[in-house]
Amino acid sequence: MSFEPSQLGKLNPDAPDVQRRAPPYIRQSSMHEIVGRDARAFKTTRHVIEFLCYIDTIIVFFPVVALCKTDWRWLCELYGAKPHFYRNRKKIYLLVAFQCPQRALLREIANLCDKYCGCLYRLDIACDVIRDPNMSPQEQFRFIKEHMLLMHRDAQRILPVRNADGSTGYYFVKHAHLNGAPRDICAYWDLLSKLIEGFKPAHLDFRMRGAPIRHIDPHDLEFLDPSEILLQHLRFVEFDRTRFERRLFRKTIREANNKAEAVALISKMRRHDQLDWVQRVHDQHRVRLRTNNDLVRFPTAFTWGAKRRSVGRKEIMKEIRTLDVENCILDAHGHGA
Incomplete structure (x- = not known):
């Protein structure tokens, strides 16, 4: 991978000229990456930023009005709280939402999907940029802004939204939760990490609904390869x-x-x-724009231990209580009214 001196210097415009020609985060970062799942296929590359990925939110669809009391109590015990849900008695379905689910909970959800013929409706993959002494979170966020594309996206403005906790999210698809859009990205640089207490990294939330996750077996959730999923929808480009x-x-x-x-x-x-x-x-x-996904590195497995925040609960309720989203849910999973 090669950069022009003028391009490299822009990530830190106040740096002296000698650093502009070869910033330390380019000169010193070197590592090996497994390509796909073949341990023999190693590739020496240089990444500008690296991510940690975890499951931020899942919403599960059940074609029943309610789960049996024993199953519901066990779900609540594994989750550590009562999950948010939306019940539609007329169309006979139940949506249950979980934030930052851990492996034991995912296994129980998969078993309940088998028992009740349920499936995934929404999956959010959260990505925290790993701390780098040579780049501040603001510089990492700027790098993401100048190099990341969401493929097959309709042209539209990127919508900044001020959240209740004071952070600002930048949405690639306007009101995606209201119109049932199958994909969306929300980018932050001032949101507290759920993995590292007190740290505000550059951050991405990649949200999928319906068709993009229809093929995912709930039993495979804890074993998913985030890099494989994300790079099906995102591409990173060389851009000055x-x-x-x-x-x-x-x-x-x-x-x-x-x-x-x-x-x-x-x-x-x-x-x-x-x-x-x-x-x-x-x-x-x-x-x-020339694609160069080696600019970044996504992990091949999820990181566990993220802690959910109560401030996000209202946003989940907005989605699962939104009028007219029901048709999108039912059509996506073949459960017509």
Whole structure:
């Protein structure tokens, strides 16, 4: 993997010139990665950022109005609390939501899916960027903004949403939980980690509903390979934001009738076009971007021990109580009314 000096320096614009030519997080990071699941296929590569992944949320669909009392009590005991649920007596189904489920709970959920013919409706994979002494979480977040694409996404603005805990999430699909969108990403840099107490890493939540997870057997949940799932939907690209903006603004200046018009157009682009996100550059300008997934490293197994937060419970309830989402749930799993 190769970078141009001008591209590398932009991740830390205040660094001295000697660091711009070869930042330490590029010079010193070197590791081996297993490609797929073949232990013989090793690949020496350099990753700019690495992630830890865990299951953040699952919602399970049961084509019954209620589970038997014994099964429900055992679920609550394994979960450590009463899980949120939504019951529809008319269409005869039950949705049960769990945050940060651990392995013993996942095994019991899989057994109950067998017993009641249930299946997954939603799966959220959370990704914390590993702490790096050479990059702050803000710089890591900026790197994600300038290099990550959600494939096969309709062009639309990235929506910033202020949460109750003071953090700001950036949603790639607007109101995905309301319109039943099958995929969404929410990115943060100021959200407390559920894995490391008191730490605020750059963070991604990749959310899937319905069709993208229809093939997943609940018995396989604890053994899933996060890198395999994520890289089916995400790609990381080589992109020099400053160089792109320079070309775009020069073109705008050439085509403008006068200097005032050019300044106004460029100011509007800076304010409204979200050029700090490569996803929006791809949406609006359709530039050719070279894929290089070696820029990042996702793990091949989940990390366990994440601790759920009560502040997220209301957001889950918004989804499972949303009007008209029922048709999406039932159609996705072949349970017509």
